[in-house]
Each structure stands twice: as structure tokens, then as C-alpha cells.
Amino acid sequence: MPRLPRTDALLMGLLRPVLPAHVRAGTRVPARMPLPFVLARRTGGSSIHPEFLDQAVVDVQTWAPTDEESEALSQLVRDTLYRASRYPQTVIPGVGSVAWFTEAGAPVLVPSDLGDHDTYRYQATYTINTRPDGG
Template sequence: MIPDPEKAIIAALHHYMPELLTQAGSRVYSQAPEDWDKQNFLVVRATPGGASRQPHLYSTCYFEIESFASSRGEASRLARQSGVAMEKAARENFRYIDGPEMGYLFRFREVNAPSRIYDGLSSKHGDTYMFQGTYQISTRPLR
């Protein structure tokens, strides 16, 4: 079975950005945590679009990585570093295994480079910065 792309992407970010794993847990989420204004973190979100010519063999998806931080420089660094990490994960065919979901990442493309965004969270808090990048990646099951 082709793995859940969000889970595979989060696992790859943990692997290539180990500083996002702390004693308190992961700082990579699929939606902003309740204490979002107290930490620097990433949100990974699959977005509409992307299609596979052979869906039984692989899946192609678009996804966004949003970085939140208390300084503009740190939010920018996290965003750029996460894009580099995903490019490397695809180039190295990062393998993801979670129970019956097993696969690997390949064919990465940056759609929109990370840029500063105001959203519903950070626009109300002048001490929080958000950068967002959009990417495309493919996943394939292990054989």
C-alpha cells in the first residue's frame, strides 16, 4: 500500500532535521499545536492537486511546509532548511515504514519557494513569523 504522504514527509523531516525531535516530542505537526506561540515548529499539510498516471504504482502530491518562529530569521531558516531536507529525502529515496504502510519518497520539486506569509495565527501576534513553501513529491510502496 502507498503510505500516507503527510506521515512520510513528517518522518523524513525528523530524519533530516533531528533538532525537530526534542524530549518533549516532535516539533513537526499536521496542524498548529495549542501552544503554537511558545515554540518554533513546522506544519506539514498535503494540498489539493497532484495526480499519478499510474496510481497503483505511485502517488504524487502537493504539500506545504509552514514554519513558525519568534524571529523572522529563524522562521526563514526553518523554511529553507525543510525544503533542502525534503529535496535530499527524495534524492536519497528516503524509506518510510509504519506498520503496513511502507514506501519511499522520490521525484521532488519546489513549486513556490518559502516566503513570509500572514495567516490567522501570526497576523494577530506581532512576535510570531510564518514562512510557507509549496512542494511536490512522489511516494511509492516498497516492493
Template sequence: MTVPLPDTDALVRGALAAGLAATGAQVFTLWPDDWTSWLPLVVARRVGGSAVDPRGLDAAVIDVQCAAADRSAASLLARQAGAALFDACTAQWPDPAAGGYLSHFGDDVSGPAEIRTGSPAAGPDMFRFQATYRVTARPLT
């Protein structure tokens, strides 16, 4: 029987939470309704990609948005998030609950760049940076 591919959103969320623990940022897959009470925060989720091999290799495109109360902090958090994701892939970060491990950091697709439009709306007390990365994940077995 073919082993299912891992939950790449859960892998990325866990890897970023571990890699960014010292920053105090919380990591989510979706924007929480009360996002203002969570700053600084990171929202990371799959936005594309495909299974290169449905028996064991998932190539995902991950959108990472970082928000903080000031622009410098948001920019720094975005750069730290990219480095944490790279380090997790290099270390082949495992998560048994997600059913796999991160196996390769492909590249920066875009960013990090400041975004001032969209929802939630940026303002004088919330700045947001976005980056997109390509990562691969494999099942544990």
C-alpha cells in the first residue's frame, strides 16, 4: 500500500514554531480572527505545488506572511522565518503527527516584501511582509 504524503502545512507550521520560538511569534496556518492580540505572528500555508511522486515526494509552494506592530520588527521576522524554514529543511525536520519530514528547501519564489493591501489591512500599528518558498516533504516511512 502506498503511504500517504505528509501534511505539509503542519510540517511547515511546526518547523517555523520551533525555529522562531526565541522571537515570541506565534505561527498559524490561517489568520486568527483576533490577530491583533497575537502580534508578532506568522501565517504560513501551502498555496501551490504538487506531488512529484505520490508515493513519497511532495513539492509545495508555501506562502509565509509575518506581521508585527512596527515595520522593522515585521521585516526582521520575515527574514528570520525564511532562515528558520531553510534550516528546518536542511536538518530534515520531522513531525510524526504530520506524517513526514521536510526534505529540501527549493528556493525563494518571491520576497520577503512588504504588503500594504489586502486583508487584514495594514496600518500604523500593523506591518506585514510576505515571502513564498518552495519546499519538499516526504513521508516518514
């Protein structure tokens, strides 16, 4: 029986190759935040079919020392997830692919309530349908 993709592994497999070399990415917020940083992880969803199709709600947050860099990283993630869903889909070997993409919440600046710390964070929410790697 095919196994549905681990969404977090799929996200990292798609994003790490396209991010600039100085940008770190992960699925958890590190104890010591490196800047710039991209967080991408599943936060909800359910399978449409337990063998062939999963629907995941994905949270993406970017942190950077400038507003422009954080926004650009957020846009790069958005573009990458969208392009991965287009034919032919990008397949991460041993993991799977994105079969469909929609935006639930566009990238938006999340201001700090504690003042300016020279860190800018954007947040976005997407829904992606994923399929197992057919190989």
C-alpha cells in the first residue's frame, strides 16, 4: 500500500534547494533564531484518500533582518509551492509531490508588539494536496 507523504519532509525537500545558501530552513522554531530563517510545517488537514491523496494545511513564516528580505523569502516559498503543483509536478524521491496548491492566507507582515528588534516576520497559510512518490 502506498504511504502518504510526510508533509514536513516534502516541504523541506522542495524549499531547501531553492533558498539562498545563507538562509536556514526548518519545521520547528530553533532555540536560537538564525537570521534569515524559513519555518514551513503542516498545521492541519486530513487525507482525502488514505492511500493516494492527502490535504495539508501549511504554515510558513519567514524571519530576516530587513522587511524586504523577509517578504522576498515569503514570496519565494509561495512561488516554489505553486510551481511544484504545476504539471509536471516536482517529485521528491521517496517522499512524494504536491498535486494541488491554494492560498488560504497571503504573506503578511507580523509586527512585534514589543518594539523594533531589527527582525521582520512574515506569515502565510497554504493548503496543498500531496501524493505519494509513485516510484
